[in-house]
Amino acid sequence: MFWVGQLLMLGAGLELRWFPVSGLNDPRQLGANAGAVALDMAWHAVLPVTTLALQHMAFFVTVTHAKATLEVGQDCVRAARARGIAERATVWGHVARNVSPQLAVVALNRLGMLFTGAVLVETLFAWPGLGRLLSSAILNRDHSVLLGAFGLIVAMVIVSSAAADIVQAWLDPRIDADRDMR
Secondary structure (H helix, E strand, O other), X not given: OHHHHHHHHHHHHHHOOOOOOOOOOOHHHOOOOHHHHHHHHHHHHHHHHHHHHHHHHHHHHHHHHHHHHHHHOOHHHHHHHHOOOOHHHHHHHHHHHHHXXXXXXXXXXXXXXXXXXXXXXXXXXXXXXXXXXXXXXXXXXXXXXXXHHHHHHHHHHHHHHHHHHHHHHHHOOOOOHHHHHO
């Protein structure tokens, strides 16, 4: 991820000058209206967000391919093809419907893992955030800040895991939450 961030910084930031390469905002925008400040912050966020997203996107694409490949071999898909149902209807009606609850769970569980790459990305792009707070607390041996930051990360992982379970129960009618609780 560090390597991808540096490539984006060198290519789109320094060579092509499309995006700013460091900081959360332009200091010249501090006196501007709220819309201009928000737009400037979004402009500064393009490279760091892209760096974080590419890491998680690679994992998500791999899982999607694996789950879809397993689902295509199921009997319901072969039966739909044998009946002459169009390929698009078969894929969307059988494969996508059965794969989407699993992918929603994977995506929501990865939300809690976003903080693992935040330290590198925030350091690389000079962003103030939880990752930089963690790294400076480690260097300064500030245990109370470390405990608070880790507590926040643990809370985010728990909330995203609970949301993943709720979404999976909502998307997949085969899951009976009352039966699973007993």
